[in-house]
Amino acid sequence: MQSKEKFKTAETVFDASTLRVLHKLRDRGYFDALQGPISVGKESNIFSAFKDGKLTIAIKIYRVNNCDFRRMYLYIKGDPRFTGLQSHRRKVVFAWAQREYRNLHLARDAGVNVPMPHAVMENVLVMELVGKKGVAAQKLKDSPPEDSKDFSEKIILFMRLLHSHGIVHGDLSEYNILNFEEKPVLIDFSHGVKLHTPYAEELLKRDVHNIYRYFKNKGVLLDEDTIIKKITQ
Ligand SMILES: Nc1ncnc2c1ncn2[C@@H]1O[C@H](COP(=O)(O)OP(=O)(O)OP(=O)(O)O)[C@@H](O)[C@H]1O
Ligand SMILES: [Mg+2]
Incomplete structure (x- = not known):
């Protein structure tokens, strides 16, 4: 600098x-x-x-x-x-x-x-x-996982856990997920809202879209509706 x-x-x-x-x-x-x-x-x-x-x-x-x-x-x-x-x-x-x-x-x-x-x-x-x-883990964007399928499943499980506890991350993407020893750590929760907030559904869809887009480019075949179902059912 x-x-x-x-x-x-x-x-x-x-x-x-x-x-x-x-x-x-x-x-x-x-x-x-x-x-x-x-x-x-x-x-x-x-x-x-x-x-x-x-x-x-x-x-x-x-x-x-x-x-x-x-x-x-x-x-x-x-x-x-x-x-x-x-x-x-x-x-x-x-x-x-x-x-x-x-x-x-x-x-x-x-x-x-x-x-x-x-x-x-x-x-x-x-x-x-x-x-x-003392060395911070890298963002998913800069450190793609070795096993994309496994990593994506872990993220979707986390999204499901958040949903079942009534919260949506709201700013989820490869920029706000760290790859720490091949496991995802979600960060940057300042956009997160409770489920009954008016725009919670919109934010959830956006989060799902970002995850879908990132993993599609890594060859993981998932569609957005299936991801939403996994999270909300
Ligand atoms: N607890 C943490 N441990 C390690 N690194 C972290 C931690 N929190 C944040 N970082 C690093 O700092 C970066 C910025 O953090 P965060 O996304 O929370 O802030 P931000 O203001 O939204 O920044 P940006 O505008 O870059 O998204 C993260 O991408 C990550 O690399
Ligand atoms: Mg951020």
Whole structure:
């Protein structure tokens, strides 16, 4: 990263209030020290962090000042868990982080492989780092599975488990699935909604379509209706 770019990242991610939150989380023992960036996404930056001398923690910092908060607002205002939310930038971003944290817990309770969520405060989410010896697992997009059929079946099973626990991921694709030792780990749950939310079905169809498209190109013969049936029946 060029030094100018680095400075820009530091400025947009580590504003004074985010630094305060990071200090609080560290003081409460969720991590000991930030290590370095894992990824810079559209709405967030992810860092690895040490705990008890090991790089086992991932910290997702939702940028408050450099995000498409209007799009985020549109996607969250219909969620009954966040009724009354006004289109204030900070509140929307905090709700977005909260929603990801809650959805990760729901997914975990459903038996789906997701990073263990440890804490959320304002725009900062602390979770388990998925990887080995501090090296984050790669996205499915960059690390195609050896056995596509088996991998796709595991993802569909996870989608079924989510569905039977009343939740839809809402942003599922090869970008939000990690390939960790040939097993899928679902990440990035901030779009996730409960089943009775008006657009839940639409999001489920989109998730199914993305999975269908990815595995079709890997030679796995599945059609979208069959996948939907496997998930919902
Ligand atoms: N718990 C984790 N363990 C390991 N790597 C992670 C973890 N969470 C996120 N990552 C990495 O960081 C990337 C971005 O995370 P995520 O998808 O949650 O954020 P995002 O803001 O949606 O980013 P993007 O815009 O790239 O989708 C992931 O693709 C993955 O490579
Ligand atoms: Mg993502």
